[in-house]
Amino acid sequence: MRSRWGLPGMVVIVAFVALTVGACHKKVPPVARPVQPPPPTTFASPTKPPAPPEPISEPVVVPPAPIAEDRVSTASLDEINKNSPLKPVFFNYDTAEISSEGQKILDGNAEVLKKNSPWIVTIEGHCDERGTAEYNLALGERRAVSARTYLVSLGILADRIRTVSYGKEFPFDPGHSEAAWGKNRRDHFVVTQK
Amino acid sequence: MRRTILVLATSLAAAAVLIITGHAAQSTATPQQQPPAVSLTITGEPGALPRYAVPDFIALSSDAETVEAAKTIGQALWDDLNFEREFDMIPRDTYASIPAARSLASLPFDRWRELGADGLVVGTVERQGDSLRVEVRLFGVKAQQSAFGREYVAPASNSRLFAHTIADEIFQTQLALRGVARTKIAFVSDRDGERLTGTVETRTVKEIYICDYDGANQRRVTVNRSLNINPTWSPDGRSLAYTSYRRGAPDIFISMIYQGTIENPLHSKGEENFLPVWSPDGTKIAFQSNRDGNPEVYVMNRDGSGIRRLTNHPASDGTPTWSPSGTQVAFTSDRSGSPQIYVVGADGLSLRQITRESYCDRPTWSPAPYNEIAYSARTGPGFDIKVLDLATGERRQLTFGEGSNESPAYAANGRHIAFSSTRAGKRHLYTIERTGKDLRQLTKAGNNQTPDWSK
Numbered sequence: 001m002r003s004r005w006g007l008p009g010m011v012v013i014v015a016f017v018a019l020t021v022g023a024c025h026k027k028v029p030p031v032a033r034p035v036q037p038p039p040p041t042t043f044a045s046p047t048k049p050p051a052p053p054e055p056i057s058e059p060v061v062v063p064p065a066p067i068a069e070d071r072v073s074t075a076s077l078d079e080i081n082k083n084s085p086l087k088p089v090f091f092n093y094d095t096a097e098i099s100s101e102g103q104k105i106l107d108g109n110a111e112v113l114k115k116n117s118p119w120i121v122t123i124e125g126h127c128d129e130r131g132t133a134e135y136n137l138a139l140g141e142r143r144a145v146s147a148r149t150y151l152v153s154l155g156i157l158a159d160r161i162r163t164v165s166y167g168k169e170f171p172f173d174p175g176h177s178e179a180a181w182g183k184n185r186r187d188h189f190v191v192t193q194k
Numbered sequence: 195m196r197r198t199i200l201v202l203a204t205s206l207a208a209a210a211v212l213i214i215t216g217h218a219a220q221s222t223a224t225p226q227q228q229p230p231a232v233s234l235t236i237t238g239e240p241g242a243l244p245r246y247a248v249p250d251f252i253a254l255s256s257d258a259e260t261v262e263a264a265k266t267i268g269q270a271l272w273d274d275l276n277f278e279r280e281f282d283m284i285p286r287d288t289y290a291s292i293p294a295a296r297s298l299a300s301l302p303f304d305r306w307r308e309l310g311a312d313g314l315v316v317g318t319v320e321r322q323g324d325s326l327r328v329e330v331r332l333f334g335v336k337a338q339q340s341a342f343g344r345e346y347v348a349p350a351s352n353s354r355l356f357a358h359t360i361a362d363e364i365f366q367t368q369l370a371l372r373g374v375a376r377t378k379i380a381f382v383s384d385r386d387g388e389r390l391t392g393t394v395e396t397r398t399v400k401e402i403y404i405c406d407y408d409g410a411n412q413r414r415v416t417v418n419r420s421l422n423i424n425p426t427w428s429p430d431g432r433s434l435a436y437t438s439y440r441r442g443a444p445d446i447f448i449s450m451i452y453q454g455t456i457e458n459p460l461h462s463k464g465e466e467n468f469l470p471v472w473s474p475d476g477t478k479i480a481f482q483s484n485r486d487g488n489p490e491v492y493v494m495n496r497d498g499s500g501i502r503r504l505t506n507h508p509a510s511d512g513t514p515t516w517s518p519s520g521t522q523v524a525f526t527s528d529r530s531g532s533p534q535i536y537v538v539g540a541d542g543l544s545l546r547q548i549t550r551e552s553y554c555d556r557p558t559w560s561p562a563p564y565n566e567i568a569y570s571a572r573t574g575p576g577f578d579i580k581v582l583d584l585a586t587g588e589r590r591q592l593t594f595g596e597g598s599n600e601s602p603a604y605a606a607n608g609r610h611i612a613f614s615s616t617r618a619g620k621r622h623l624y625t626i627e628r629t630g631k632d633l634r635q636l637t638k639a640g641n642n643q644t645p646d647w648s649k
Binding site for chain 1: 413455466575
């Protein structure tokens with residue numbers, strides 16, 4: 001069987017003989033001795049020749065310009081809303097139904113609106129924290145709409161009343177008791193134009 | 195004559211040495227030539243996950259930022275690889291006895307083997323101006339072979355991005371698994387405590403924030419000092435749609451957060467538009483609106499055109515979510531007397547009720563290959579996160595009454611769910627595996643709610 005090193009080995013021997021002939025009495029130079037191949041390297045280097053480095057990046061958040069605050073005539077409205085003649089309506093758990101007590105309050109609010117005919121109001125529908133954030137948006141909306149419907153039935157023009165649901169986002173009482181929840185299930189009236 | 199022989203002999207000898215060298219080089223080169231496309235898959239002991247070690251990367255530059263980045267990348271990469279729980283990550287505090295490598299060419303594989311490592315991720319970090327150049331290798335420790343090798347260049351300011359990129363590539367190449375290390379979570383927070391203007395009540399603004407999947411890099415992306423809720427990522431991860439009260443009535447806004455531009459596709463005239471969710475192809479948005487008098491689910495094109503009503507019932511219908519193919523929408527309706535989850539075709543047909551519990555909301559359809567819907571369900575005084583497998587009808591519960599748990603959102607690979615919980619007092623964001631394991635808290639400041647996980 002011919003070894004893999006046969007051919008170069010033979011060449012070395014030929015060279016060795018020639019050298020010996022030429023340099024007569026010289027000792028065998030160690031460099032020309034047939035050598036074992038080095039063992040394979042202990043681990044392989046990366047699979048490919050190094051590719052150029054891959055640029056990685058992440059976009060940078062650009063904040064939008066802050067919007068200008070719309071404060072047209074809000075100062076005088078704030079005075080009205082601080083001691084509002086329009087009283088809040090409270091609700092039972094998970095319902096948008098106006099109770100008889102709530103109807104009395106809305107009767108009073110309707111009188112106020114009739115006396116102040118230029119007023120445009122927003123009814124904010126609010127919920128306690130016991131429902132989910134998402135469903136409470138729908139519940140708060142229905143609470144606001146049911147008050148508007150009642151006021152319209154008393155002769156208030158529908159386009160004087162806007163509705164906004166805040167779900168459970170802005171509780172009036174941050175507590176976690178039934179007392180707090182009772183305060184947070186409400187329609188809150190805000191005069192937005194006068 | 196004698197001289198001629200000498201010259202000839204010398205030449206012959208030189209030729210012989212050359213041949214030997216050449217031959218030897220060739221023979222040692224052969225095992226180095228690995229197939230370029232086929233990568234080594236690192237396996238563990240039979241029946242066990244492969245055990246991975248990720249030591250600190252090697253800082254090739256001595257400035258403080260590079261040295262810090264080398265540590266950060268190692269730790270973040272360990273955390274990233276640990277997140278999917280497909281690797282048995284060897285704790286980093288057990289590496290102390292192994293001498294730190296100075297280069298990728300001299301690694302003490304025997305020592306890593308003694309520690310039980312099957313896979314070893316090592317890398318170098320080198321400063322290049324304002325950037326860092328990172329070279330990384332994944333080695334099979336037993337075979338002492340490279341399974342993955344790559345170089346990256348990125349700005350030095352966000353060294354964790356190297357780790358996240360490497361982790362996702364290792365998941366892809368080793369497990370054919372889509373990692374989520376580069377995904378982000380959008381959410382709502384009141385943490386800045388700014389007072390809402392235009393109201394006599396004391397109310398704190400809520401703005402939209404984003405963070406990395408692991409809670410790092412939390413930052414604010416809206417600045418309108420109003421109430422902003424329900425953020426959802428566009429499928430390309432460059433836009434957020436959300437509900438904002440900045441113009442009074444709640445309306446849908448789309449912020450292109452990397453351009454700083456905002457769209458308001460519906461321009462509400464007083465009607466209330468909530469809870470936008472992008473269709474999987476990003477061309478449509480489903481939302482809840484009272485434009486026809488009471489809460490219903492609608493679909494519009496991204497620019498606000500082509501509004502279509504999907505539900506029609508005097509009860510409240512809302513909180514939509516798309517199926518992964520975009521052919522169905524799940525939503526919440528209280529038409530049965532309490533909020534329950536329903537599924538309807540995107541054409542408005544084939545309505546069916548899928549939950550019959552005391553109170554269910556915020557359905558969130560999983561991405562493929564899972565076919566399940568996560569939702570919040572009332573289980574006592576508060577809510578817990580549950581998952582309904584649509585194929586089998588089986589339900590599983592992921593949280594068990596620790597605080598109130600709401601608003602589940604799937605990671606892009608379907609393996610994790612983000613949600614909000616009051617278990618630590620204030621409302622914070624958490625992630626949990628779809629199996630209910632590995633709970634992690636993401637937020638610490640303020641109150642945080644309604645997460646959405648980028649695709």
